[in-house]
Amino acid sequence: MIINVKSLRKCYLADLLALDSVDLTIEDGEFVALVGPSGSGKTTLLNILGGLDTHYEGSVRVDGVELKEMDDKALSRYRNTRVGFVFQSFHLLPDSTLVENVSLPSLFSKARHFKQVENDATEVLRLVGLDHRGKSYPTRLSAGERQRVAIARAIFNKPKLLLCDEPTGNLDKITAKTIMEIFESLNNEGVALVIATHSDYVAERAKRVVYLEKGKVVREEKRGMI
Amino acid sequence: MNIKGFARQVGRNITKSKYRLLSGAFGLALGSATLSFFVALSFGIRDKVLGRIYPSNQIEFEVEKVPVFGLGIKVSSRIDEPVLSAIKGLDGVSAVYPKQASKFQAKLWGGREIFGYRANLEAFFDGVQEELVHDELRNLEEASLGPENLGIPCSKDSDCPRGGSCRESSCHRPTYYDKFRDPRIVLPCLGDSDCVEGETCINRRCARPCDKCKGNEVCIQGECLQRCERPSDCAPSQECKSFPQGFACAPIPCSISDPAQQLYDQPPKSLPPCPSGTYCATKDLLSREGFCEAPIPVLLSPFIVDVYNSVAATAYGLPRLSGPEVGLGLPFSILFGESYFVEDESAYKRLVKRAKVVGFSSKALDFGVTMPLSVVQRLNAFYRGRQSALEFTSVVVETTKADAVPAIIQDLKVLGLVPTAKSEERRKAMGALAVLTVLFLALSLFILVISSLNISHTFMTLVHERRQEIAIYRAVGATLLDIKALLLAEAGIIGMAGGGVGVLAGFLLSRLFVFGMEKTLGGMFSVNIDIFSFSASVVLLGILASFVFALLGALVPSSVAAKTDPVKVLSQS
Numbered sequence: 194m195i196i197n198v199k200s201l202r203k204c205y206l207a208d209l210l211a212l213d214s215v216d217l218t219i220e221d222g223e224f225v226a227l228v229g230p231s232g233s234g235k236t237t238l239l240n241i242l243g244g245l246d247t248h249y250e251g252s253v254r255v256d257g258v259e260l261k262e263m264d265d266k267a268l269s270r271y272r273n274t275r276v277g278f279v280f281q282s283f284h285l286l287p288d289s290t291l292v293e294n295v296s297l298p299s300l301f302s303k304a305r306h307f308k309q310v311e312n313d314a315t316e317v318l319r320l321v322g323l324d325h326r327g328k329s330y331p332t333r334l335s336a337g338e339r340q341r342v343a344i345a346r347a348i349f350n351k352p353k354l355l356l357c358d359e360p361t362g363n364l365d366k367i368t369a370k371t372i373m374e375i376f377e378s379l380n381n382e383g384v385a386l387v388i389a390t391h392s393d394y395v396a397e398r399a400k401r402v403v404y405l406e407k408g409k410v411v412r413e414e415k416r417g418m419i
Numbered sequence: 420m421n422i423k424g425f426a427r428q429v430g431r432n433i434t435k436s437k438y439r440l441l442s443g444a445f446g447l448a449l450g451s452a453t454l455s456f457f458v459a460l461s462f463g464i465r466d467k468v469l470g471r472i473y474p475s476n477q478i479e480f481e482v483e484k485v486p487v488f489g490l491g492i493k494v495s496s497r498i499d500e501p502v503l504s505a506i507k508g509l510d511g512v513s514a515v516y517p518k519q520a521s522k523f524q525a526k527l528w529g530g531r532e533i534f535g536y537r538a539n540l541e542a543f544f545d546g547v548q549e550e551l552v553h554d555e556l557r558n559l560e561e562a563s564l565g566p567e568n569l570g571i572p573c574s575k576d577s578d579c580p581r582g583g584s585c586r587e588s589s590c591h592r593p594t595y596y597d598k599f600r601d602p603r604i605v606l607p608c609l610g611d612s613d614c615v616e617g618e619t620c621i622n623r624r625c626a627r628p629c630d631k632c633k634g635n636e637v638c639i640q641g642e643c644l645q646r647c648e649r650p651s652d653c654a655p656s657q658e659c660k661s662f663p664q665g666f667a668c669a670p671i672p673c674s675i676s677d678p679a680q681q682l683y684d685q686p687p688k689s690l691p692p693c694p695s696g697t698y699c700a701t702k703d704l705l706s707r708e709g710f711c712e713a714p715i716p717v718l719l720s721p722f723i724v725d726v727y728n729s730v731a732a733t734a735y736g737l738p739r740l741s742g743p744e745v746g747l748g749l750p751f752s753i754l755f756g757e758s759y760f761v762e763d764e765s766a767y768k769r770l771v772k773r774a775k776v777v778g779f780s781s782k783a784l785d786f787g788v789t790m791p792l793s794v795v796q797r798l799n800a801f802y803r804g805r806q807s808a809l810e811f812t813s814v815v816v817e818t819t820k821a822d823a824v825p826a827i828i829q830d831l832k833v834l835g836l837v838p839t840a841k842s843e844e845r846r847k848a849m850g851a852l853a854v855l856t857v858l859f860l861a862l863s864l865f866i867l868v869i870s871s872l873n874i875s876h877t878f879m880t881l882v883h884e885r886r887q888e889i890a891i892y893r894a895v896g897a898t899l900l901d902i903k904a905l906l907l908a909e910a911g912i913i914g915m916a917g918g919g920v921g922v923l924a925g926f927l928l929s930r931l932f933v934f935g936m937e938k939t940l941g942g943m944f945s946v947n948i949d950i951f952s953f954s955a956s957v958v959l960l961g962i963l964a965s966f967v968f969a970l971l972g973a974l975v976p977s978s979v980a981a982k983t984d985p986v987k988v989l990s991q992s
Contacts, residue, residue: 236990240986243894245893245894245985245986245989246986265898265899265900266898266900269893269896269897269898269901270896272893272894272895273895273896274896278894278895280989282989284887284890284891284894284989286888286891288431288435289431293431296424297891297892297895298895298896299421299424300421300424300425300428300892300895300897300901301421301892301895301896301897301898301901302421302896303421304422304423304424305421305424307423307424307427310421310424346895350896
């Protein structure tokens with residue numbers, strides 16, 4: 194999956210420019226860190242790349258298809274099968290078990306047998322080391338564990354691109370290291386990662402770092418050149 | 420969308436918000452209960468009360484009477500065969516059933532079997548065609564006595580309980596409704612004018628002359644008799660007798676020792692004895708000679724039993740009758756030609772005949788007995804001449820559709836016929852019922868609309884509370900339609916559950932209502948006073964109305980939910 198961003202511009206209000214003339218290409222299996230101060234447009238860029246926000250100017254093409262030209266059904270399918278979101282605040286459903294949280298995308302994809310869905314969810318939980326907690330509820334977990342569940346949910350439908358917004362922002366260093374190990378392992382398996390972060394630790398692990406400032410890409414660096 | 424997973428999620432959402440949804444469901448249940456209660460009541464009144472008198476596509480007409488000095492005087496028109504033919508030819512008329520009242524006096528006595536003493540009454544009677552009451556008699560009989568087929572396997576009649584008969588290897592209870600047919604009583608005569616059209620006076624009996632014989636009949640001594648090969652080919656009151664022309668069903672002559680015994684409760688013994696179920700009917704009150712006859716089958720109005728229970732039983736301390744079925748098979752005697760009110764006929768025109776109650780019908784005379792039409796016609800001809808049998812008192816017109824009735828009324832007005840008071844009352848009652856039904860429906864709909872608004876408010880609150888959850892659904896791939904469907908499915912289930920509970924509550928309320936009525940008015944009415952008709956359509960209507968109003972209530976909240984901006988919501992939380 195190749196994403197081509199050209200002259201991307203996004204205004205929230207008439208005078209609040211979130212992104213301005215952003216050009217960016219994300220290749221298959223890349224690991225890109227978006228770095229910049231708060232309000233630099235990192236989250237806005239992730240939302241647009243993930244098809245959550247299609248009110249933009251310019252062009253965002255996924256394998257040649259313009260996101261803002263997709264109808265609701267196609268866009269929903271894109272979010273369901275081709276990208277996964279990991280949020281800083283996890284955004285888990287507190288009244289659902291871990292298995293139910295992880296398998297949430299299956300509600301909106303092709304029919305699978307209930308047992309199959311449960312097995313798949315347990316398998317994904319195993320990848321993040323939480324398969325033994327499948328029947329637990331998110332409220333009983335630590336922040337790090339919740340983020341691992343959020344990652345499990347994001348990769349449940351085996352997407353090609355993970356969009357992560359400050360995934361380690363609420364975590365201590367040790368937990369952040371665990372999370373990053375999971376991300377690196379997913380990236381090694383071919384999943385492209387785009388992580389918005391303030392953390393140097395995270396940025397150091399990315400293969401490419403894109404610096405944003407006031408909605409503009411001010412610098413790009415390959416790994417080892419920071 | 421994964422339907423099974425989706426259904427599970429809907430179930431989880433309902434469980435999660437059960438207390439909040441309960442208030443919405445309660446309102447729907449209330450609306451549905453009101454709706455089903457009132458609709459069942461309206462249907463019940465229409466079908467069980469008004470429909471009993473006449474179905475909506477039947478209306479009874481009589482000759483219009485004009486008031487003259489306080490008396491209702493008939494205008495010149497009459498109901499006879501040409502008028503009946505004219506009515507049959509009208510658009511929308513499917514059948515006509517003439518009725519004829521008695522045009523002479525009579526007394527009756529009997530009832531010792533039920534009341535414990537002999538009741539003597541003036542006898543008023545009329546005649547109706549068997550086809551007019553056949554279905555009603557069968558339905559009422561089945562409602563009182565249960566299905567005809569008892570479901571008991573058998574090989575012969577003696578295997579069956581209580582006089583039942585074995586047919587098609589299954590026991591059938593004795594039936595009465597099919598006994599309402601002309602038993603061909605023997606009527607004396609002096610001339611042809613004493614007999615109805617188609618009969619002449621032969622050997623001082625009204626009989627069909629030989630020129631009127633049908634294919635299965637043979638001419639014996641100037642009258643048509645039915646051919647037979649064995650006794651069972653003939654009616655119980657006849658014998659299969661050998662004549663030079665062949666075997667034919669002939670009346671069985673009989674005699675009694677004392678004519679005065681005819682006025683006793685039981686028929687006098689005859690010589691030779693008449694076959695079972697028949698008695699010796701003499702030529703007149705003073706005569707010893709006569710023929711064996713089956714009793715005349717008669718119908719009573721259920722109203723008589725109501726009046727007896729509410730007035731006579733209370734006044735004389737007599738036992739109340741549990742229902743019309745206790746009167747089925749009740750024998751009594753009629754003395755035609757005598758009256759408590761007017762002068763008696765001459766002795767040779769006084770006849771004693773036996774009768775038997777074979778059914779109860781709302782179309783029977785309220786105070787009197789109703790016989791097969793041809794019996795009344797023959798009696799009227801005997802007492803008042805051939806012409807009197809040709810004029811009918813009223814006619815029941817059956818239309819192809821209920822809405823054809825107003826046009827028929829207009830058409831018959833031209834012929835000088837107007838609906839009878841009973842029919843007109845029913846029509847007015849139907850109109851009033853229609854207005855009441857609309858009012859009841861409006862009240863139920865009002866409750867449902869309020870419930871729908873309540874559902875709307877509840878779901879709006881839920882959407883607000885669940886906006887983060889909805890945003891997550893959108894982020895993981897839910898379409899706008901999925902979000903709407905989730906909310907509408909929840910509302911639909913709440914609606915159906917509320918509707919189901921409502922219909923059940925409406926049904927229980929109706930039982931309570933009937934129970935209260937039975938406690939208050941118990942014994943006053945012979946007929947079942949359950950005036951509710953909880954048919955499958957009422958149940959379906961109650962559930963469907965609740966379902967639809969729940970969906971309507973959730974329509975706006977589901978649209979609001981679908982419009983939830985995941986970017987905004989997820990960035991806020």
